Amino acid sequence: MADEIVLQYLEKWGVSREIVKLVTRPIAHWIDGAPVELGERIPVYEPSTGATLTDTFDGGAEIVEQAVRSSRRAFEGEWSAMRSLDRQSLIFRLADLMETHKEELGLLESIDVGKPLSQAVPIDIGGAIDVIRYFAGWATKISGRTGDMVAYDQQFLGMTLRQPVGVVAAIAPWNFPFQTLVWKIGAALAAGCTIVAKPSDTTPVSTLRLAELITQAGFPDGVFNVVNGKGSHTGAALVAHSGINKVSFTGSTPTGIKVGEAALQNMTRLTLELGGKSPALVFADSDIDVVVEGLYNGIFFNTGQVCDATSRAIVDASIFDEVLDRLVERTKSVRILPGLDPESGMGPLASSTHRDSVMRFVNLARADKLTLALDQAQTQNSGYFVGPVIVENPPHDHAVWRDEVFGPVLALSRAQDSQDIVRQAADTRYGLAAAIYSRDIQRVLGAARSLNAGTIYVNGHGFLDPSFPFGGLGMSGFGKDMGAEQMDAYLETKTLLVSGVGVG
Incomplete structure (x- = not known):
């Protein structure tokens, strides 16, 4: 429950009752299109007052198991069978919903992170909407290639198939919780992957609202799940889960090294966007x-x-x-x-x-x-x-x-x-x-x-x-967010080598 000093702060600046309810409710996990309250409660503090805003849940391995199973069912079911044109339409619909709720989402981000509202709305939320709209177009542009094999005659043909990697763990930081998470899910959705998102336990508010909007847009249950909790507990269980096919992590270099070591045990694909001293x-x-x-x-x-x-x-x-x-x-x-x-x-x-x-x-x-x-x-x-x-x-x-x-x-x-x-x-x-x-x-x-x-x-x-892609070199990590280059991180390439095509 929010401290009185936080309620007074929100009232002072004219925050509506609807927004107050969104930022002070318990921040639940989101599994199969519905909230789930599971695990030890963790307080969430409002940075401008230092007082308690709400609380969230440290779900650990139990909630991770539920989320990964849900995302796997969605990936192998309705989502993977969907026409790419229909997937594109859903992603555009999500962008439109985000636009409709732009001011609301900016308020959630400003309150949760402490950043100026004048920056949160146009930069954090506006930028996120642009990313979703950009990647919606990619949903219908995924294709392999076909060509003659250079070491053989024309009785042989080579081709590639591009297919989604599967279930993606999208782990977002606390400085840009909404925008950075959207950087990860835009390409993943366009590729046909399903997602288990984990926000920082410091700033989980906007992620729950995003999950609600994704469900409202009509995405099948399980395409986007959310697990909350401490990085050392819930985050570690998510990265180490054998049902995760791809991890996209943004955070500090020391934590990124630990994430990489854990993911390597299952040969999980990785994107690490880490620290800098630019x-x-x-x-x-x-x-x-x-x-x-x-x-x-x-x-x-x-x-x-x-x-x-x-x-x-x-x-x-x-x-x-x-x-x-x-x-x-x-x-x-x-x-x-x-x-x-x-x-x-x-x-x-x-x-x-x-x-x-x-x-x-x-x-x-x-x-x-x-x-x-x-x-x-x-x-x-x-x-x-x-x-x-x-x-x-x-x-x-x-x-x-x-x-x-x-x-x-x-x-x-x-x-x-x-x-x-x-x-x-x-x-x-x-x-x-x-x-x-x-x-x-x-x-x-x-x-x-x-x-x-x-x-x-x-x-x-x-x-x-x-x-255009964004991502680091050296101790700042590897892999890219955004741009055409990001699509490669969420797609597997299969090679088909065919013989006898010139006979007959």
Whole structure:
């Protein structure tokens, strides 16, 4: 049951009774098109107040078994037999329902995660709708190929069949729980797979609502199931289940390694989208107005809780001081307020545990007497608020430079020339993303080729598109979300080699 302070917070910002009911009800599992309450209750906290919002259930192996069996029945039954045109129509219908409920879904996400409502509606929910509509079209575009075999004469023919892998475990993180889950299920549904989704126990609210909309759209029961619980309990049981054919996981690198090790025991296919320490390369010829806005958005959007956040900026010495001064002034203007406040430019972090983790980095920088060009990280008595921090020229062996903070902490480094910028940017074990700021296209393309990064932004940050893949290299994982490339992760290829076709 929600604490009174949460109810007062929701009432203050005019949240309707219908939305209050959705965010304060117990967040159940979803099996065969219906809610299931099973397992130990886990409290879910509202980040702007730090008080209890609702609770969910840690279902463990028992609920995982129910969900996987349900998804297997659906895969082998009505769903796999459905015409691809009909599957496409259902996916489009889901997108239309999401559009109808766009404001509602944005409110759920803002309340559950703490992010500004002004960002949750157009970016999180709007972006998710775009992904669903993009992949709906792929449902009718899946085909193999046929051709003559090059080592034989024309009495032989080769062909391939493309078929869905089966039951997919889609494990979403707490920073973008709705949007990231949709990244996984769009391609899976288009391919003809069924899904067992597991949201973070920190932010499970919107996933249950998505399950209800999928059922309302007319999908057969079992095509989309949801299991809730702790990653170490329910998540571990899901990844290790022999009935799972594919795991798509987004989360931290240490957890991703554990997921990979467990999945390998059953030779389960994997997509791992993991952590990052993404660099921004700022060359001397950059447009400083563009740089300042790009660096600000690259690290402080979603309070820095973004896997591809540009948390390291390497700036040419000739413009370093101007970039730093203007970025500090730009950042000072941000309003750090509860997510439902219309004036909020930066909300709280998603949990007390994560707030404490981010503050350990900040306190370490303070203790080591690093130069903090901006330090607004003071915490409050209520809520999980941590303001922005800009660290000037930290040592490159320091944790704020090398490790993923996953919060509003930017490390800014001075570089002597273009070669030094590229060298500093490349000095990382991660390879999720990077951003390049320059007016010189040859310089941009040269730097892009040398960087070990799965996604490279040019003169901006974060403008992802459903038609282009997103995913990391190195310790940032492997596999792609979005784009035509993602379809390969949800399809098996069978080769048929036929003899005697030229006889007769």
